[in-house]
Amino acid sequence: MIALIRYTFATVLHTQRYLAPFLLFMGLMGVLTVNGSGPLAPAYASSAGALFVCSTWLTIALMSLDDPPQRAIVVITAGGRPLTVLLAAIGTALLSCLVLMVFGLLFPLWMGDYVVTTVDLLVGLEAQLTCALIGIAIGVLCSRLVFRRQGYGLVAALALVMGALFVKGMPPVNRLFTLMSTTSDAEELLAPAGIMLAISVVILAMFTAATQFVAGRRE
Structure with missing residues (x-):
């Protein structure tokens, strides 16, 4: 797993596909969190929203690094375990987001x-x-594992992102942002935010399983 994550990091650094989502994150942070005051929760909602968009774009870029023949070679090198390759890409995206999270926590301050x-x-x-x-x-x-035509994948991603952001009361993103914008006491947000975090873990597990199922049937 560690070797696969290192391979993915090396590939994305070489292809520079991380630049666009990272620059978007920095731009959104600069626009949404400059010269703020008052409770911190709304500022952190803005930085979380920027990370949401960035992580979606970055993950799609990471998952599209290898064309089908190259992916087949990587899977064989990984012992014929496509799920391990998929989890390595997810791990790479998560580690990248952890770095951005530090910036997202400190920049508003x-x-x-x-x-x-x-x-x-x-x-x-x-x-x-x-x-x-x-x-x-x-x-x-x-x-690309689910949508062979990247245009369809982009439309689907935009629809899901817009839905998560703007459908009123939709957990976890819209619901979390609503709570953070209407609750001034951070202690009151700890438990609801923890519930939204647990929901996000479940959704990631479900989407990963669905992606692996579709990719497995195709491969």
């Missing part, structure tokens, strides 16, 4: 005027991790 508590940081961490996991889940489901 640098650019704004906030009173920071440990609880605020925990809520921000939960929110960003939730959005990263959902973004990865959408990226996996809309990847």
Whole structure:
């Protein structure tokens, strides 16, 4: 698994497919979190939203690094275990998002005027991790393994992202953002944010299983 993650990191760095989603993340952070004040939760909702979009795009890019013949070679090299290759790509996306999460936690503090508590940081961490996991889940489901024509995969990803962001009350993303924008006490957000995080883990597991099922039938 570690060797596969290193291979995926090396490939994505060589192809520079990480640049566009990373630049988008930085641009959204600069627009959404500059010169803020008051409760930290809305600022962290903005950084989590930026990470959500970035993680979706980054995961689709990671899943599309290898064309079918190259993927077949990677699977054989991994001992004929396509699920291991898929999990390695997911692990690479998650590790990349963890790096961005540090920036997402600290950048609003640098650019704004906030009173920071440990609880605020925990809520921000939960929110960003939730959005990263959902973004990865959408990226996996809309990847080349499921949609051979990338245009269809892009349309599906946009639809899922828009639905997760804007369908009122939709857990975990829209529901989480609604809570963070309407609740000023960070301690009251800890438990609901934890529930949304648990839901995102379940969704990622379901989407991964669905992707592996479709890819397995095709391969």
